Amino acid sequence: DGGITQSPKYLFRKEGQNVTLSCEQNLNHDAMYWYRQDPGQGLRLIYYSQIVNDFQKGDIAEGYSVSREKKESFPLTVTSAQKNPTAFYLCASSINREVEQYFGPGTRLTVT
Amino acid sequence: GDSVTQMEGPVTLSEEAFLTINCTYTATGYPSLFWYVQYPGEGLQLLLKATKADDKGSNKGFEATYRKETTSFHLEKGSVQVSDSAVYFCALTFTAQKLVFGQGTRLTINP
Numbered sequence: 001d002g003g004i005t006q007s008p009k010y011l012f013r014k015e016g017q018n019v020t021l022s023c024e025q026n027l028n029h030d031a032m033y034w035y036r037q038d039p040g041q042g043l044r045l046i047y048y049s050q051i052v053n054d055f056q057k058g059d060i061a062e063g064y065s066v067s068r069e070k071k072e073s074f075p076l077t078v079t080s081a082q083k084n085p086t087a088f089y090l091c092a093s094s095i096n097r098e099v100e101q102y103f104g105p106g107t108r109l110t111v112t
Numbered sequence: 113g114d115s116v117t118q119m120e121g122p123v124t125l126s127e128e129a130f131l132t133i134n135c136t137y138t139a140t141g142y143p144s145l146f147w148y149v150q151y152p153g154e155g156l157q158l159l160l161k162a163t164k165a166d167d168k169g170s171n172k173g174f175e176a177t178y179r180k181e182t183t184s185f186h187l188e189k190g191s192v193q194v195s196d197s198a199v200y201f202c203a204l205t206f207t208a209q210k211l212v213f214g215q216g217t218r219l220t221i222n223p
Contacts, residue, residue, distance in 0.1 A: 006155075031209070042116070042201060042213030043156075050209070058210075090155050099144045099163070099205050103155035 002027045004104035006091050011109045013085075021076045021107045023091030030096040032074035036060060037088040037106075046089075049074055050096055078109065085111045114139040118202050118214035125192055126222050133187040133217050135176075135202035143204040145169075145178055145185040146211070150199045159187075159200070194221045 004025045013019045023032065031050045035043040045058030049068040063082025068074055074093075078085045088108050092101040119134040137143065144163045148156040160169030162178035162185065169176050174189045185202060202214040 004155075040215060042203075042215045043211070044213075045210060048209055056209075092156075099207070100146075100158060100161065101211060103148075103157070105155045106153075 006104040006107050013111050015111055016080045018077055018079050021089055023074045025072055025093045029093035031094045033092040034076045035090045114212050116202050116204055116212055116214035118217050122218040124220045128191045131189040131192045133200055135185045137183050137204050143206050146203045147187050148201040192221050194223050197221045
């Protein structure tokens with residue numbers, strides 16, 4: 001079964017700690033994306049990557065970092081510099097030059 | 113910049129009622145338009161899409177028509193079911209790299 005997996009589903013961290021969210025896809029898609037979702041709001045783009053070893057900032061990249069060492073993996077690190085890290089994080093992927101994106105199930109991060 | 117505006121929720125209907133969720137967009141040019149659905153605790157699923165003016169996207173009894181004259185892409189369904197309860201997002205894109213989402217509309221269907 002092809003798809004996108006995100007783990008864990010729920011994540012709890014103390015303020016001041018960095019945390020890494022996992023995203024893996026076996027769809028053989030070139031492009032991958034990270035979005036943040038807050039209650040009552042749409043999704044906002046954090047980072048995206050169109051090819052291995054390359055990525056670009058989205059609209060709200062401050063306080064986040066990513067890497068793309070393998071085509072199937074695009075982990076997101078939420079650093080202590082992110083002022084409001086508690087949110088629902090969604091990973092997506094797409095075939096390059098195709099507009100349709102496919103989403104993973106999400107990780108809910110709570111920082112206290 | 114480009115933006116998407118959806119009707120405010122929450123929307124509550126009885127089973128078998130007719131559904132309309134309004135979506136309008138602001139953009140320079142003619143983007144591709146999408147409706148995504150998010151069931152509780154899950155990620156987003158593509159519901160339907162339209163890539164050019166006058167296209168009609170349809171799936172699972174839902175429909176939406178790309179209207180460039182009114183810059184709209186309203187979602188409709190003739191007879192909703194309890195299982196349609198979810199949050200619905202309208203979105204646009206010009207390129208594969210950037211989807212612009214509306215704020216979402218929460219729909220609850222009562223039996």
